[in-house]
Amino acid sequence: MSYSEKLIDHYENPRNIGTLDKNSEDVGTGLVGAPACGDVMKLQIKVGADGLIEDAKFKTFGCGSAIASSSLVTEWVKGKTIDEAETIKNTDIAKHLALPPVKIHCSVLAEDAIKAAIADYRAKSAKKDDITDTRSDSGHEHAHPND
């Protein structure tokens, strides 16, 4: 398969590999895909007090296109509000990286990953608002398989 220069650059020099504290209240974690399908993406966002995504990290098990898609998404979401980040479309990712048709689903996974991370962050903030007085000890995300 022949890949675009941008894709190869993201594969060879992936941006923002790493892990944020998933138990932290300002971190949202998305874990999507399945090992049996050959692709698992973990994408995390850290949202600042101003409502902007100040950091994003990823780890991906998957093909080069999956790695590049998740790397690209972490770059794109930084500095955005979560509402803005939510509008990222897999087609934008696929277009930017010039993904071949059989690799489109890898970009779909990246879109799913950011959406899952946002949903997790929102669920956490909602809970925090619910119980403002009592100390919350359930900072982990119920919706996620890494429990």
Added chain:
Amino acid sequence: MIFTSGATESNNLAIRGVAEFYKDRKNHVVTTMTEHKCVLDTCRHLEQSGFEVTYLPVQKNGLVDLEVLRNAITDRTVVVSIMAVNNEIGVIQPLEEIGKICREKKTFFHTDAAQAAGKIPLDVEKMNIDLMSISGHKIYGPKGIGALYVRRKPRVRLVPLIVGGGQERGFRSGTLPTPLCVGLGEAAEICAKEMDGEAKRLKKLQERMLKGLNDKLSDIVVNGDLEQRIPGNLNISFAYVEGESLMMGIKGLSVSSGSACTSASLEPSYVLRALGVEEDMAHTSLRIGLGRFTTEQEVDTAVDELVRHVNKLRAMSPLWEMAQEGIDIKSIEWAAH
């Protein structure tokens, strides 16, 4: 020996030819789930025209269970087609024992020896082989030429696929490409002369490679039996690292992967699946070939490259991270997608 265009044609001619010839008396074919596509597709074809085909499972090490084979053969079985050496995992089937069972049960024995010829000794008498396919380009000969051995005593009859001028004892009409035939013969002669020495040399390289990888990497698994295997093949799953992404990294090395992500169909290797390799591990597999022109220096370079990239990719693998944290990946309910 009947010259053909390659092992694909030889396999088609052997299986279809013998099944068609004896179809008044027999209607059953036995093969395995790990055969090359050209054998499996030939069998599917036969099924469509009314034959019954048994696709034998293989054991975890990739070898057929002889008792299972024995029980699968009936008095309606016309041919048993079992490959000598598997093209993905390099395992060598117990040919002599299979041949013995076939002779006892009075059924023909065909073997696809495309990956075996020139690499391991093949004795059609000792192994009771009635039909055997070989290919030129798998033994450093020219592409576009192969051959089918057809036993004369006791005689094996075939319906030809290609009819016409009656060349090749009527089994395969058409004028033969002399230069290719000579090339195949010459390639076979060189292989025969070098087989013993080459097998020893490759065994050392195979061991060197495996030791090099095992010394520097944890969680790697060899797929298929390591003993009953040609020394020129290693098929390894590098857990937690998807095969295509690994292939993208080790650019200087020419390998293939059983990962679905490398195939247009997005299906993982059916051979690994037949061995019972879990899908997540099939996704992490690489087939590494060592051959006549592979040097020790190249093996060392390959080990370094593989180690470097496996480590790099594991550092960015969420599954590796979970494994290090002691989380059992199988305990997680992954969303199907």
